[in-house]
Amino acid sequence: MSELKGSGQQTSDAPTPEDAFHEAATLASREQTHAPGATPDGPVLAADGTPLKRSLNRALRMQKIRALGLIAPLLIFVLLTFIAPIADMLFRSVENQIVAETLPETVEVLADWDSDSGEPPSEAVYQAFYVDMFLAQEQKLHTRLGSRLNYEQTGMSSMFRKSGRRVGKFDTDTYTDQFTALDPSWEDPASWVAMMDNKANRAALPFTARSWDRWVAYLESEGDDPAKEDIEDFLFTTLYLDLVETGGSGTADARITSAGAATGDFETVSLTEQFADADKDWVDPEIWRVIKAFAPKYTSGYFLNAVDMQKTPDGIEARPENQQIYLMLFKRTMFMSLVITFSCILLGYPVAWILANLPSRTANLLMILVLLPFWTSLLVRTSAWKVMLQQQGVINDTLVWLGLVADDARLVMINNQFGTIVAMTHILLPFMILPLYSVMQTIPPTYLRAAKSLGATNWTAFWRVYFPQSVPGIGAGSVLVFILAIGYYITPEIVGGNTGTFISNRIAYHISSSLNWGLGAALGSILLAVVMLLYWVYDKIVGIDNVKLG
């Protein structure tokens, strides 16, 4: 593909409005000095009487709009089906709304807690946590939060699961009993709906109002009528807490004010103790430090994890030695991609040379040998390598038959780095040969002969004359092969075993098996950044619109 840029003064092809525009500009400037027909400083006019400049500009604008109109459907399609998913992945690598969404009250109260005090947080935190936990376990969200926090601190998943089962059986029914003893109408959910419709009541009972709203939203999402469902213990708990706080002042509701007056004599329940009963770790300040550290809606935690660091309440630090795997995987991916790229150069260069220097009939015939693998399904080639490389495979059988290898000492060529490198070099070799070939085709063979006739040895002629001219081809091919290699998934998965896998296998693992999507997205974002950098380099070297296929 040759140059396709919108180059201004294009006249070789056919005249365009812009050409006319340039013409007119020159003409106008000439007419400024000596214009025999037109008025000396009047503008040149088009046939319909508008100034030529304006009508040409309009034509140009129309052309631009038409071009964009043709591109727009595809652009929107790609933006929706491809760019939006990528953006979503980038977003997921930093988003961390689960803590703030599941424990909104807790997060707010916890903000005031000094995480360096070494003391567990105050009763207020446990009260807020009780409400959050109750609502979360009703919606079955607490296990999700538990597994999220488990990435940061092992053991939290089981704490959440265990406490989720217990939180409905807390001793907070004490409050329920005391309120209903005071006035049996407290048990009637319809009276709560009416009570919570009143602005003054809501202002007097802020915590209860907030919890009530969440409760109602949950019931409605389940298709239940809040006026018919029993009032749960946690609402009486918040009611009690509100009344202790405000005494019910500012409301005209007699039921609230009378209850407010009575709360002084109420028997109380310590939620700190209730949680400590459910799991003694709840009084461990360490747990609360983790929750506090991951309370913000956006976190760098996944990215830190992806580079073997972790965000602890004390700041950022490296992970323990035995948990560091991602940097190693990134290094291995880079290293193996480099090895593959170099093998491709090493194997591709001679073939490209011979293709470019043979008579075109022979070259076309040999080209088929290069293009056939290129067109063959990736899985076919990968399965072929699996067949060839395995211990009972074709290569080992041949070697044993030849007597080069003993039958009981067959070579291990698969499920390790060697297998991945061989298979991927084979798979990516056409991507190196094709750009090299197209560059080498343009190098005149006479240059080499000229160098030799001037006294250069074979090697000097090649190294000083031919090779420098083929460097753009090497650059284009290498970047292409490297970009493709670095993100490979299928081949390492099948022939890579444990030591030959790439970072992409880990990404797939986190997305489909461990379900740690955030970490998978963060690893993916880092990989994407590397690829985009290389894409930019490739664009500089080759130009994206000069990509050739076949």
Place this chain on the structure above:
Amino acid sequence: MAALTPISRKPVSFYVPVVAVAGAIAGLFIGTAQGSGLLGAVAGAAVLAILAFAMTQFVDNEKPMRWALLALFVLGGGLLGGPAGLVLGLGFGWFFGWFIYWLYEGRYRAKLVPYLTPMQVLWHYAFRVICGAILVFLITPILVVMPLSFNAEDFFTFTPEMLRFDPAGYSLKHYRDFFTNDDWQNALRNSVMIAPVATLLSVSFGTLAAIGLSAEHVPFRRAIMAILISPMIVPLIISAAGMYFFYSRIGLQGTYFGVVLAHAALGIPFVIITVTATLVGFDRSLTRASANMGADPVTTFFKVQMPLILPGVISGGLFAFITSFDEVVVVLFVGSAGQKTLPWQMFTGLREQISPTILAVATILVVISIGLLTTVEMLRRRSERLRGMSPG
């Protein structure tokens, strides 16, 4: 190239040792296979040195001698190693017959420029052998799969029966399995349902956009191009992860439609690249001429522009088709069990239950890709011929 250098017969002291070395290498292989490498090498060298000397010095008649050598090798191979030895003997016999006279008559210099030194000649041929080896590396895996797919056993390697060319060692059972097994048939049906629709989407959008992109004045051309090409550059695993997240948000994950959209997005860069490449040679004054004669843009497009760029559109479509037909990573994430395609089935077949049916499928796919390659190649030639770029 005609003969550049006058050729002459070479002295015995040159070609007999060279043939002996080649014979030693061949003998080494056969010898190690039979138990003693050293003996094989010595015997091979001796036999070939004598043969070469006898064939060139006592009789001066090339053709019958080459046939005689071929017959000798085939007979020897057949007696020593059965049918496999027969084939091996055929190959060796033909090669040595050619090789002896190639050296003896000095034919190896005929096509080279006269001023080359012997070392340069040697390098010339050594280089060709290296290139040949690399091409063999490229093609072998594909060639190995084909005969193995006719294996009568459930092995991934050649059985002794196959090597003896025993008909009992071959069977079509893996093909039968492919055509009768529901898993494979479902996978085939899914592939056939997904790929054409995805191709249609990417070709129709892609061709329009390529036409827009090759107009003279396109604002942000580079940026738009970068976005449109990006599905080809971004690693598949990242596209797959992103699509998995995003499509499950909007309820497309695990649906037929979701897979089609994802595959269409992946095929678009190929359509854009091939169609813009074809449009470079498109003479724009044709559309103006057509407009001049009163054709509206739609008529102009279908009657004037489309027939001329059709080869590019079709080969872009074939690229998009093969992309979708071959694709496994994205469908693995975006699809559900109901969208299991052929590559997906192969992938699970390779990873979990290793079944040789894969080899039969692989052979079928290779045949399909040979067909596609031929089509694309023919289209490319036709389009170049139309543009007057190539004489052939």
